[in-house]
Amino acid sequence: MTTANAACWRAVSDEGLRFFGEMSASVSHEIRNKLAVINEKAGLVQDIAVAMKSGRAVDPERLEIQAGKIIDQIRQANRIVGALGRLGHVVDATRTRIDVTGLVGLVAELYGRKASQAEITIETTGPLDGVSLTTNPFLLVDLIGACIDAALPRVDGSRLLAIASEPGGDGAIVRFRHLEGVDDSDVQLGGEASGARAMLAVLGGRMTVDRERGEIIFEVSDCE
Amino acid sequence: MKVLLVDDEEELVSTLAERLSFRGVEAKWATDGRDAVDLTEHESFDVVVLDVKMPHLNGIELKKKLERIRPEMKFVFLTGHGSEEDFRIGSAEADRYLAKPLDIDALVATLMEVVKP
Numbered sequence: 001m002t003t004a005n006a007a008c009w010r011a012v013s014d015e016g017l018r019f020f021g022e023m024s025a026s027v028s029h030e031i032r033n034k035l036a037v038i039n040e041k042a043g044l045v046q047d048i049a050v051a052m053k054s055g056r057a058v059d060p061e062r063l064e065i066q067a068g069k070i071i072d073q074i075r076q077a078n079r080i081v082g083a084l085g086r087l088g089h090v091v092d093a094t095r096t097r098i099d100v101t102g103l104v105g106l107v108a109e110l111y112g113r114k115a116s117q118a119e120i121t122i123e124t125t126g127p128l129d130g131v132s133l134t135t136n137p138f139l140l141v142d143l144i145g146a147c148i149d150a151a152l153p154r155v156d157g158s159r160l161l162a163i164a165s166e167p168g169g170d171g172a173i174v175r176f177r178h179l180e181g182v183d184d185s186d187v188q189l190g191g192e193a194s195g196a197r198a199m200l201a202v203l204g205g206r207m208t209v210d211r212e213r214g215e216i217i218f219e220v221s222d223c224e
Numbered sequence: 225m226k227v228l229l230v231d232d233e234e235e236l237v238s239t240l241a242e243r244l245s246f247r248g249v250e251a252k253w254a255t256d257g258r259d260a261v262d263l264t265e266h267e268s269f270d271v272v273v274l275d276v277k278m279p280h281l282n283g284i285e286l287k288k289k290l291e292r293i294r295p296e297m298k299f300v301f302l303t304g305h306g307s308e309e310d311f312r313i314g315s316a317e318a319d320r321y322l323a324k325p326l327d328i329d330a331l332v333a334t335l336m337e338v339v340k341p
Binding site for chain 1: 232233235236239240242243246279324325326328
C-alpha cells in the first residue's frame with residue numbers, strides 16, 4: 001500500500017467512526033427522550049389512579065389517553081432502535097448488492113431528529129422496484145449523510161428536503177431537492193483531505209449542484 | 225409556587241405540568257425559547273425548568289434572555305444527553321441540574337429547595 005493510499009484509508013476510517021459515533025449519540029439522545037416521556041406518562045397514570053382511589057373525581061378517559069400515548073412513544077422508540085440496528089448491519093459486507101432507495105430511507109430516518117430541530121421534514125422517494133447497486137453500503141450511507149448535512153442549511157421556504165433516488169449514469173443518482181442558494185462550495189465535504197472526500201473517491205462517486213433547480217446531486221457507480 | 229417548563233418535547237413538558245399540578249405546583253410549559261420568552265414577558269415564575277439542548281435557542285442562551293426579563297427567577301437545567309460536558313455546563317450555569325428521566329418527587333424537592341429564601 002502506498003503512503004497516499006494508507007492516508008486515504010485512514011481518512012475513510014476516521015470519517016466512518018465519526019459518522020457512526022454521531023448517529024449513535026443522536027439515537028441515544030432520542031431514546032433517552034422517549035424513555036423520559038414514557039416515565040412521565042406512566043407516572044401520570046399512577047397519579048390519576050391514586051387520585052381516583054382517594055375519591056377524587058377524575059375522568060377515567062384520561063387513563064386511556066395516557067396509555068395510548070405510552071404505546072405511541074414505545075412504537076417510536078422501537079422504530080429508532082430498529083434504524084440503529086439496521087445501520088449496525090450495514091457494515092456486515094464491504095461490497096454487496098443493495099437498494100439505494102432503502103439506504104436513503106434509513107439515513108433519512110437517522111437524520112429525522114436533526115432535521116426536525118431545524119423544522120425540516122425529510123421525504124424520500126424512489127422507483128417501486130428500488131434502485132439496485134453493488135457498492136460498499138457503509139460508505140454510501142456515510143456519504144448520503146454528508147449530502148443531507150450539506151443540504152439541510154439550504155432547504156427553501158417549503159421546509160421540505162425531498163430526496164429522490166433513481167437509476168442513472170453507470171449506477172445510481174440521488175437528488176436532494178428544494179434547496180436555495182446552493183453552489184459548488186456546498187459539495188466540498190470539508191476539502192480535498194477530508195474523510196468524506198476520500199470515501200467519495202473510494203466509491204467512485206461524484207457530487208455536483210444544479211443551481212437553477214436547487215439540487216445537490218450525488219452519483220455513484222456500480223462496482224460490480 | 226409557579227413553574228415554567230421548557231423542553232422541545234411537548235409530550236414531556238405537558239405531562240410534567242399535569243403531574244406537578246397533582247402536587248399543588250402551578251406549571252406552564254413552552255416547547256421553544258421564543259414561546260418561553262413570550263410567556264415570561266407576560267408573567268413571572270418562581271422557577272424555570274429548562275432543557276440544556278434545544279433548537280433555535282439553547283438552554284444557556286435562553287436562561288440569559290429570561291434573566292434579563294425577570295432577574296428574580298431561579299433556574300433548573302435538564303438534560304437527556306448525560307454527557308460530561310452537559311453536566312459541567314448544567315452545574316455551572318443553573319441553580320440546580322437534573323438528568324432525564326426525572327423522579328417527580330426529586331423534582332418537587334429540588335423546586336422547593338431552589339425557591340427557599
